[in-house]
Amino acid sequence: MTNPASVYSMPGTCFFDLAPAAGGEPYRIFLSIPAEKPPAGGWPLLVMTDGNATFPFAVASLVTQAPYPTGTNVGWGVIAAIGYPSDEPYDALRRSWDLGPPPVKTYPPFVEGGPPVVIGGTGELLDFIENDLLPRIAETVNLDPKRRSLFGHSFGGLFTLYGLFERPELFANWIAASPTIYWENSEILKNEANRQVIPGNASFLHLSAGEHEGDELAPFQYRNEDAPVRLEKRKTERTVLLAREMAERLNGTADGLRTEFELYAGETHMSVLAAAVNRAVAIAFAVQDPADS
Numbered sequence: 300m301t302n303p304a305s306v307y308s309m310p311g312t313c314f315f316d317l318a319p320a321a322g323g324e325p326y327r328i329f330l331s332i333p334a335e336k337p338p339a340g341g342w343p344l345l346v347m348t349d350g351n352a353t354f355p356f357a358v359a360s361l362v363t364q365a366p367y368p369t370g371t372n373v374g375w376g377v378i379a380a381i382g383y384p385s386d387e388p389y390d391a392l393r394r395s396w397d398l399g400p401p402p403v404k405t406y407p408p409f410v411e412g413g414p415p416v417v418i419g420g421t422g423e424l425l426d427f428i429e430n431d432l433l434p435r436i437a438e439t440v441n442l443d444p445k446r447r448s449l450f451g452h453s454f455g456g457l458f459t460l461y462g463l464f465e466r467p468e469l470f471a472n473w474i475a476a477s478p479t480i481y482w483e484n485s486e487i488l489k490n491e492a493n494r495q496v497i498p499g500n501a502s503f504l505h506l507s508a509g510e511h512e513g514d515e516l517a518p519f520q521y522r523n524e525d526a527p528v529r530l531e532k533r534k535t536e537r538t539v540l541l542a543r544e545m546a547e548r549l550n551g552t553a554d555g556l557r558t559e560f561e562l563y564a565g566e567t568h569m570s571v572l573a574a575a576v577n578r579a580v581a582i583a584f585a586v587q588d589p590a591d592s
Contacts (some may be wrong), residue, residue: 301399307357309331309355311331311332311333311334311358311362311435312329312330312331312354312358313329313330314327314328314329314330314382315327315328315330316328316384317431317432317435318519319423319426319427319430319431320380320430320431320498320524321423321426321430323334323423323426323427324393325384326381326382326383326397326427326432327351327381327382327384327385328350328379328380328381328432328435329348329350329351329354329378329379329380330346330377330378330379330380330383330436330439331354331357331358331377331378332377332439332440333375333376333377333451334363335375337440337441338443340443340445340446341441341442341443341444341446342375342376342377342440342441342442342443342446343374343376343377343442343443343446343447343448343583343584344376344377344378344436344442344443344446344447344448344583345357345376345377345378345379345448345449345450345579345580345583345584346379346380346381346428346432346448346449346450346470347378347379347380347381347382347449347451347455347576348380348381348397348398348448348449348450348452348455348458348459348578349378349381349382349388349394349451349452349455350381350382350383350450351380351382351383351385351386351387351388351390352382352388352389352391352572353380353450353452353572353576354378354380354382355418356573356576357378357380357450357570357576357579357580358378360377360576360577360580361373361376361378361584363578363580364580365584368586369468371484371581372581372585372586373580373581373584373585373586374586374587376446376583376584377436377440377442379432379436379493381424381428381432383461391409391416391515392409392414392416394424394454394455394499395416395417395418395422395454396417396418396419396420397421397423397424397482398418398421398424398451398453398454398455398458399418399419399420399421399423399456399457399458399482399502400419400421400457400458400461400486400487400490401418401419401420401421402419402481403418403419404417404418404419405415406415406418407469408413412470421458422465423457423460425461425462425465425466425469426523428469429466429469433447433510434576441464445471446471446583447469447470447471447472448470448471448472448473448474448579448582448583449462449469449470449473449474450476450478450575450576450579451474451475451478451566451582452476452477452571452575452576453476453477453478453479454479454482455476456475456476456477456478456479456506457475457478457482457487459473459474459478460473460475460478460480460487460490460491460545461473461487461490463492463494463502463504464487464490464491464493464494464495465490465494465495466495467494467495467496467497467500467502467554467556468497468500470502470505471502471506472502472503472505472582472583473502473503473504474504474505474507474575474578474579474582474583475505475507475532475542475569476507476508476572476575476576476578476579477507477508477509477512477542477568477571477575478506478538478541479536479538479539480537480538480541480542480545481535481536481537481538481541485541487550491548491549492546493526496552496554498554498555499554499555499579500553500554500555500556501554501555501556501568502554502555502556502557503556503557503558503559504549504556504557504558504559505558505559505561505578505579505582506542506543506544506545506546506558506559506560507542507560507561507562507563507569507571507575507578508538508539508542508543508562508569508571509562509563509565509566509570509574510539510562510563510564510565510566511539511565511566511567511568512533512536512538512539512566512567513533513537513538513539514533514534514572515530515533516529516530516533517567520567532537538568539562542560543560543562545558546559547560561578563575
């Protein structure tokens with residue numbers, strides 16, 4: 300008689316639920332801490348939104364590259380992914396509030412008879428990261444405060460941009476994949492125009508999108524009945540164009556912000572996630588030249 304299959308867990312990882320001290324529902328924090336001894340200055344840290352979906356990609360990327368730093372330029376570090384107490388990859392309602400920038404706005408329910416969709420809570424999530432999450436992780440493991448990175452995809456990418464514009468000192472690297480810059484007539488551009496500028500802060504912003512988030516669909520998408528509607532939506536969103544333009548605008552501005560735009564060949568809005576997370580790991584945990592440390 301064979302043994303029943305066992306539930307698999309990712310070695311070296313754990314999760315815990317953490318509620319904001321200011322009040323509100325708890326978040327599920329997925330955490331990966333290297334078994335190795337931390338460097339003298341502490342571990343670099345990668346914080347991620349949509350943690351239920353992004354954490355497995357990030358851990359797999361890190362553990363397959365960090366053992367071979369001379370071939371990958373990726374070293375070890377800590378991953379903290381902010382998710383929700385759920386087995387689903389996304390919590391549509393909560394992420395809408397958490398990742399959608401203010402002002403507070405209400406939209407029709409995702410499904411008939413469901414609760415309305417509300418956005419505007421990005422400031423509260425940034426407060427949670429700064430006042431609750433970072434101190435909690437620092438109690439557990441030694442972190443390098445100068446090597447913190449934030450990653451977000453789609454609405455999470457929009458959240459990342461909002462954080463950069465409002466609290467640029469919070470992270471050194473800001474990684475926004477397929478950011479929904481078009482949202483609400485590109486309201487995020489107002490935050491960009493009025494962004495906090497801290498001379499010498501020298502942050503790095505990495506913007507990216509999939510090849511098939513521009514004016515053309517992926518070849519297989521043209522076979523689907525919704526192709527005309529999907530194509531019109533792509534032309535409205537202009538994800539590639541708006542992200543590329545933002546990178547060009549902000550590169551080398553007064554505070555020393557460096558930017559880069561990357562286009563992922565062959566990827567759609569959802570398939571790009573794996574490639575974008577892999578790049579986030581490469582940025583957050585890049586092996587430092589001793590001369591730069």
